[in-house]
Amino acid sequence: MKKLLVEFIGTFFLTLTVATAAVLGTGTPYAPFAIGSVLMVMIYAGGHVSGAHYNPAVSLAVYLRGRSSLQDLISYIVVQLLAGVAAVFVAKALVPGQGVDPLALKSTPTLISELLFTFALAWVVLSTATAKATSGNSNYGLAIGFTVLVGAITVGSISGGAFNPAVSTMLLVIGKLRIGDCWLHFLPQVLGAVVAAYAFKTTHPEDR
Template sequence: MTAVDTTTVTFDTRSTAAQRPTARGAHLPATARRYLVEAIGTLVLVFTVGASVRSGSILAPLAIGAVLMAMIYAGGHISGAHYNPAVTVAALARGRIDAREAIGYWIAQFAGGLVGAGAVSAVVPAGETAALGLSGHALMGAVVAELLFTFVLCYVVLNVATSKDHPDNSFYGLAIGFTVAAGAVAVGGVSGAAFNPAVVLGGAALGLFTLPMLPVYFAAQIVAGVAAGMAFRALNPDDK
């Protein structure tokens, strides 16, 4: 989720690291490393979401926010630690990455989310959790909740992790993790508090969301990501 050119994403120290001499031996290309970090981070996030929900933990919002924070600190210096296709959309709209890199991130994130869902299925019993399937007024409320908090999440990411006014700060992970935790507490009972298309896909694979919910949630979250990117650009005209 920092900011340099189209070859770098958030919290970026890659441009300098790539210039340092490396030890002899085989190394993954920089692009492959970024995609792998995105897949790992999304896997861990979806696993935590699925395991927390399936186990019925009342501390699920705290666990999800905490693991996201930890994975952001772990992978931010390599990939920018999006772990969320909506955040990648926001970074694309903000002009931080290009379309080709965004597509690679999306593939890695969705793949990681599905593997995370598979790990949940292998480890945590299904229990009696019913799939979230909404219609009418309830569906409209869920879409608004997802749109609002996905926007808030992406907006926070862009401001704390890509703004030129916050270079190399130490609080970006806390801000992002607590945003997700707050959203989970506020609207978890309304929409399931996904705020992330990879989480929605993983949740559908686990039976937490019905399949008809996927396009509806995807649309709301992608619109929120684009809106956050455009809002950042409008409010920070000198921050390219």
């Protein structure tokens, strides 16, 4: 239960920051720094309890890598998505009356952006937080948070810079992501997580 509570708290603050700072514009032009920073501090706060996934794609990668059970995967994803939805209501209460213009997404650039940086994020999580060679390090939160910061700055204007199905769920509920475009986020995010898991297993054959 405590792991699920940690996952809810971390995912909630991550998606709330994206919703307020980026979607509703309270943090412009510094939203990417806020997003990367909140992810970093929430990882440091909860990593020793739940693994600090805060992202269904990361949870999938960790499961495929062999470091979590199917039960944990399912329960983590449910809690993370619920946190993303809860963040929408709080964000709207914090910034009442703020309109949201849907993202104007182009299929190929969006698919590539979300695939590459979801892969990068899952790869960094697996390599810094689950690998034997980096066991006990205290820098994984910084590495993971800065991966999201880099992605948000690099392709945020192309795809929305989600790299996280919980964030995409928040974008969908708040009206930033059109229902007809949601596959442009969810599909590459899942693929990025799968590719990262198997890339890690290929490059770390001793890590079981």
